[in-house]
Amino acid sequence: MAETMKEGDELLKVENIHMSFGKVAALSGVSFKVRKGEIHSIIGPNGAGKTVMMNCINGLYRPQRGNIIYKGQKINHLKPYQRAKLGISRTFQKIELFSGMTVLDNIRLGRHIHMKTGILSGALYVGKTSREEIEHRAYIEEEIIDLLEIESIRDKIVGMLPYGLQKRVELGRALALDPELLILDEPLAGLNLEEVEDMARFILDVNEEERWRVTCILVEHDMGVVMDLSDSVTVLNFGEMIADGTPEEIQSNPEVIKAYLGAEDLYVSRA
Amino acid sequence: MAKGFLPCGTYHQDYLHDHAWWQTKFVKGKMILLGIILFFVIPHLDPYWVGVANMIGYTILGALGVDLLIGFTGQITLGHAAFIAVGAYTSTLLVLEFPWPHAFIHMGIAYPISIIVGAIVAGLWSVLWGLPSAKVKGFYLILTTMAAQFVTVNFIITQYVAKIGGRGQAFSLPPGTIKFGPWVMDNPIRVYYLMVILVLLCIAIVANLLRSKPGRAWMAIRDNDIAAETLGINVVLYKLLSFFVAGFIAGIAGAFWISNLAAISPEHFPWSWSLWLVGVILIGGTGSIHGTIFGSMFMVLVMEFLQMGILPLADIYPQLLDKFFFIKESTFGLAICVFLIFEPNGLSYRWWQLKNYFNLWPFSY
Ligand SMILES: Nc1ncnc2c1ncn2[C@@H]1O[C@H](COP(=O)(O)OP(=O)(O)OP(=O)(O)O)[C@@H](O)[C@H]1O
Numbered sequence: 120m121a122e123t124m125k126e127g128d129e130l131l132k133v134e135n136i137h138m139s140f141g142k143v144a145a146l147s148g149v150s151f152k153v154r155k156g157e158i159h160s161i162i163g164p165n166g167a168g169k170t171v172m173m174n175c176i177n178g179l180y181r182p183q184r185g186n187i188i189y190k191g192q193k194i195n196h197l198k199p200y201q202r203a204k205l206g207i208s209r210t211f212q213k214i215e216l217f218s219g220m221t222v223l224d225n226i227r228l229g230r231h232i233h234m235k236t237g238i239l240s241g242a243l244y245v246g247k248t249s250r251e252e253i254e255h256r257a258y259i260e261e262e263i264i265d266l267l268e269i270e271s272i273r274d275k276i277v278g279m280l281p282y283g284l285q286k287r288v289e290l291g292r293a294l295a296l297d298p299e300l301l302i303l304d305e306p307l308a309g310l311n312l313e314e315v316e317d318m319a320r321f322i323l324d325v326n327e328e329e330r331w332r333v334t335c336i337l338v339e340h341d342m343g344v345v346m347d348l349s350d351s352v353t354v355l356n357f358g359e360m361i362a363d364g365t366p367e368e369i370q371s372n373p374e375v376i377k378a379y380l381g382a383e384d385l386y387v388s389r390a
Numbered sequence: 391m392a393k394g395f396l397p398c399g400t401y402h403q404d405y406l407h408d409h410a411w412w413q414t415k416f417v418k419g420k421m422i423l424l425g426i427i428l429f430f431v432i433p434h435l436d437p438y439w440v441g442v443a444n445m446i447g448y449t450i451l452g453a454l455g456v457d458l459l460i461g462f463t464g465q466i467t468l469g470h471a472a473f474i475a476v477g478a479y480t481s482t483l484l485v486l487e488f489p490w491p492h493a494f495i496h497m498g499i500a501y502p503i504s505i506i507v508g509a510i511v512a513g514l515w516s517v518l519w520g521l522p523s524a525k526v527k528g529f530y531l532i533l534t535t536m537a538a539q540f541v542t543v544n545f546i547i548t549q550y551v552a553k554i555g556g557r558g559q560a561f562s563l564p565p566g567t568i569k570f571g572p573w574v575m576d577n578p579i580r581v582y583y584l585m586v587i588l589v590l591l592c593i594a595i596v597a598n599l600l601r602s603k604p605g606r607a608w609m610a611i612r613d614n615d616i617a618a619e620t621l622g623i624n625v626v627l628y629k630l631l632s633f634f635v636a637g638f639i640a641g642i643a644g645a646f647w648i649s650n651l652a653a654i655s656p657e658h659f660p661w662s663w664s665l666w667l668v669g670v671i672l673i674g675g676t677g678s679i680h681g682t683i684f685g686s687m688f689m690v691l692v693m694e695f696l697q698m699g700i701l702p703l704a705d706i707y708p709q710l711l712d713k714f715f716f717i718k719e720s721t722f723g724l725a726i727c728v729f730l731i732f733e734p735n736g737l738s739y740r741w742w743q744l745k746n747y748f749n750l751w752p753f754s755y
């Protein structure tokens with residue numbers, strides 16, 4: 120069953136996904152697999168359908184055709200909140216934080232699925248609720264805030280923070296779900312060099328540290344980081360999958376080189 | 391909502407302390423002072439002003455639910471008076487028509503039970519009218535909540551409920567029927583004590599919910615429902631829970647208010663009352679319990695002063711008296727406009743500023 124999955128087993132399988140908006144075919148027959156424990160990158164030029172694919176995995180979009188299989192279970196019909204409860208968490212390309220709330224409250228919301236307080240116990244705020252709040256506060260402080268080095272901003276309003284820190288808080292909120300599969304949609308976009316290094320380190324940490332061991336799907340334009348971090352890469356172009364393999368295989372794949380030709384200057388590697 | 395700064399030199403030893411309501415001795419002192427004013431000063435005022443305080447309390451109870459929906463969950467409602475009416479009628483019918491054992495009536499248990507039942511019925515009725523919120527937002531939700539008002543008050547209550555037992559329009563509440571334990575609700579002071587207890591209780595309920603899982607989920611839905619959903623929040627369920635709690639408190643408001651009335655009729659719960667409650671939270675500042683309280687005090691007191699100013703003039707211009715209703719409504723409209731333009735964050739924001747100023751004083755850097 121779910122808990123007995125081993126490293127390298129198939130965590131997510133995407134089968135023949137078709138998704139179109141009116142006449143625009145955003146995805147036409149995309150299939151790939153993500154193994155437990157790996158960092159699996161999805162790359163491709165702008166408009167290739169990467170974000171649409173992530174939205175299908177996370178449940179914000181319902182593909183017209185195809186299957187999403189998570190831990191051997193078909194999850195096509197599940198709503199995003201149900202998929203979150205199964206351990207699928209994500210960040211967004213365009214930051215989707217609760218910008219009027221503090222950093223701490225944003226991350227607390229990431230703990231939602233692990234809390235038990237209902238209307239009645241919440242209204243009374245009796246022992247159980249109070250204890251739960253303290254427990255989760257400790258978890259957030261020790262596991263998330265410590266990891267991401269955001270001690271000094273925990274009580275700041277998120278909307279007031281610089282972009283790079285907002286990206287970091289969004290990662291913290293996604294991690295607070297204690298996910299098994301973490302979808303990162305362009306976590307490095309818009310960051311400066313130093314921030315890119317930090318973020319790449321955090322991603323590697325949550326993937327490799329015994330405590331986390333989170334499987335990641337990484338959508339990124341920064342080829343240097345992608346090739347460095349990934350265990351496997353899927354390339355999309357105009358909604359179609361044109362390549363799938365290890366970073367080395369992808370780098371020498373003529374199809375991929377062709378797809379990227381002409382747009383080369385857009386994808387300057389920082390490595 | 392932004393948390394206020396703590397007084398200079400205060401920091402927290404542990405998480406428990408950081409989560410507490412009243413974090414310093416100073417705040418505790420203020421609360422004790424407030425308690426003294428509420429329980430020992432106001433009851434000794436002129437009964438007229440105690441009556442005004444009761445009106446403020448009733449407004450707070452109504453506006454609290456509206457703020458929960460609009461200010462904290464982002465679900466616009468323009469039909470809240472319907473749920474207050476449901477609470478009031480449920481409570482009235484239970485007290486007057488239910489075959490209570492004599493002992494219950496004697497001990498004054500019937501009315502307290504009817505308040506709870508009224509709250510639950512109003513809560514469930516509110517959930518029913520909140521169902522469209524699963525599919526629609528904003529303007530369309532305004533329309534469906536308005537439908538709640540007209541279907542509930544103007545149709546169901548006016549046409550059917552108000553006629554139960556062969557009554558024409560109003561249910562009279564004979565003196566002595568509304569009895570809370572040993573106390574017969576026959577003067578403003580007793581109504582006042584009941585009001586204070588219910589208001590404090592409801593504020594505590596809402597404040598507690600807001601600092602735990604359900605409240606955070608509501609605010610998440612208000613701020614970004616897509617992000618909320620991806621974090622595992624069942625958006626539809628939590629919207630409905632918000633409708634339930636808002637309706638529940640509306641039910642308490644309605645059931646409480648009958649203790650202040652000699653008779654109830656559908657006219658006590660007009661659509662304008664639903665609008666009024668929205669105005670109260672706009673003036674006080676949405677998404678703030680302080681705002682709900684200040685807004686209620688402000689609106690009720692402004693209307694009182696307006697009335698006091700106009701009554702003496704009525705000797706000279708008798709038509710002012712006929713027009714008072716219109717003057718009141720226009721003042722209300724004007725007040726909302728003025729606040730939206732000059733003080734869009736409401737009274738609570740000024741309060742927050744003032745409080746921080748004094749907390750940080752004398753080192754306000
Ligand atoms: N909600 C939508 N409605 C209509 N069309 C959409 C929608 N979302 C995406 N598309 C279209 O689908 C295509 C793929 O978009 P997508 O956002 O997945 O690209 P992407 O690979 O993430 O690109 P980028 O690198 O710029 O983020 C685009 O042509 C886009 O216009």
Ligand SMILES: [Mg+2]
Nearest residue numbers: 169170171212
């Ligand atoms: Mg994208």
